[in-house]
Amino acid sequence: AQTVTQSQPEMSVQEAETVTLSCTYDTSESDYYLFWYKQPPSRQMILVIRQEAYKQQNATENRFSVNFQKAAKSFSLKISDSQLGDAAMYFCAYAGNNRKLIWGLGTSLAVNP
Amino acid sequence: DVKVTQSSRYLVKRTGEKVFLECVQDMDHENMFWYRQDPGLGLRLIYFSYDVKMKEKGDIPEGYSVSREKKERFSLILESASTNQTSMYLCASSGDRSHQETQYFGPGTRLLVL
Numbered sequence: 001a002q003t004v005t006q007s008q009p010e011m012s013v014q015e016a017e018t019v020t021l022s023c024t025y026d027t028s029e030s031d032y033y034l035f036w037y038k039q040p041p042s043r044q045m046i047l048v049i050r051q052e053a054y055k056q057q058n059a060t061e062n063r064f065s066v067n068f069q070k071a072a073k074s075f076s077l078k079i080s081d082s083q084l085g086d087a088a089m090y091f092c093a094y095a096g097n098n099r100k101l102i103w104g105l106g107t108s109l110a111v112n113p
Numbered sequence: 114d115v116k117v118t119q120s121s122r123y124l125v126k127r128t129g130e131k132v133f134l135e136c137v138q139d140m141d142h143e144n145m146f147w148y149r150q151d152p153g154l155g156l157r158l159i160y161f162s163y164d165v166k167m168k169e170k171g172d173i174p175e176g177y178s179v180s181r182e183k184k185e186r187f188s189l190i191l192e193s194a195s196t197n198q199t200s201m202y203l204c205a206s207s208g209d210r211s212h213q214e215t216q217y218f219g220p221g222t223r224l225l226v227l
Contacts, residue, residue, distance in 0.1 A: 033214045045203065045218040091155070095214035099144055099163070099207065100171075105155040 002027045004094050006104035013082045014112050020067075021077045021107045023092030033095040034068065034075045039106075040088040048090070051075065079109075087111045116140070117219035119204050125225045132191040134222050136204030143208040145187035146216065147171075147179060150201040162187055194226045 003026045013019035025034070036048040051059045051068050058066050063080045079086055092104040120135035136145065146161040148171075158171030160179040168179050176198060180188045187206075191198055201223050205216040 035215070037218075044220045045205075047215060047217070050212070050215060099214060100146075100158060100161065101214075101216055103156045105153070 002029070002094055002096055002102045004092055004102050004104040006092055006107050008107045009105070010108045010110070012110040012112060013079070013086075015082055015084060017082055018078060018080045019082055019109065021079075021090050021092075021109065023075045023077070023104055025073050025075065025092075025094050025102075027073070027094065027096060029096045031097070034066075035093040035095070035101070036064070036066070036075075036077045037091045037093060038086075038088045039091065040085075043088075045091075049077070082111050084111050084113060117204060117206055117217050119202075119219040119222050121222050122220060123223050123225075125227065126191075126194050127227055128195060130191075130194050130226075132194050132224070132226075134189040134191075134202055134204075134224070136187045136189070136206075136219055137185050138187075138206040138217070139185065140206065140209070140217070141184065142206035142217075143184070144206060144216075145181065146205040146207075147177075147187065147189045148203040148205065149173070150203055150221070156203065159189065194224075196226050198224065199226045200224060 005024045032053045034051045038048045039045045049059050049061045065078045067076045089106045091106045094102040117138045147159045148156045157173050162168045162181045178190045203221050204219040207216045
């Protein structure tokens with residue numbers, strides 16, 4: 001069975017600095033998708049970024065980028081120029097062949113002014 | 114933009130009551146999901162549906178049932194609410210033509226069972 005592990009329950013970063021959130025996963029599938037979702041306090045879960053496993057190029061969305069290491073089964077999220085609005089719970093998720101998502105337990109990110 | 118709506122943001126019910134949580138999506142998505150979210154436990158899948166009138170159990174279906182009579186609507190039913198069902202309930206849908214696996218979420222319903 002697939003698993004997703006986020007080893008950092010809590011992280012903090014200074015405003016304007018860069019932070020990296022870690023995610024590792026385990027799977028025997030060769031074709032899959034990986035996601036980072038963001039859930040601000042008392043607000044809706046939204047998609048931050050997605051990565052197709054067959055693509056070697058790391059996905060980027062503005063200040064958010066990933067470091068996808070397929071052989072190591074690692075999928076970290078880098079947030080550059082952190083802003084106060086980036087404070088949230090961040091979840092890493094895996095999607096394989098069955099259309100369900102397997103979720104990590106989340107990393108709570110605090111942004112210090 | 115995909116829009117997923119849930120019938121209530123906050124709900125307070127008594128033990129033993131029958132509770133209906135409604136979810137509607139406007140993007141003609143085939144797949145719909147119900148999760149519960151608890152601190153330290155992440156998101157746990159209760160039920161999901163790949164098509165109208167079709168349902169599959171997730172990881173924690175006990176005490177819940179679902180209904181999908183129309184493609185856009187997926188209902189979660191607590192037949193007899195219990196205090197251990199106090200939680201945040203999240204609905205999601207997926208099925209974009211280009212991004213089939215990407216799930217889009219509603220705002221959540223925070224349920225308190227007294």
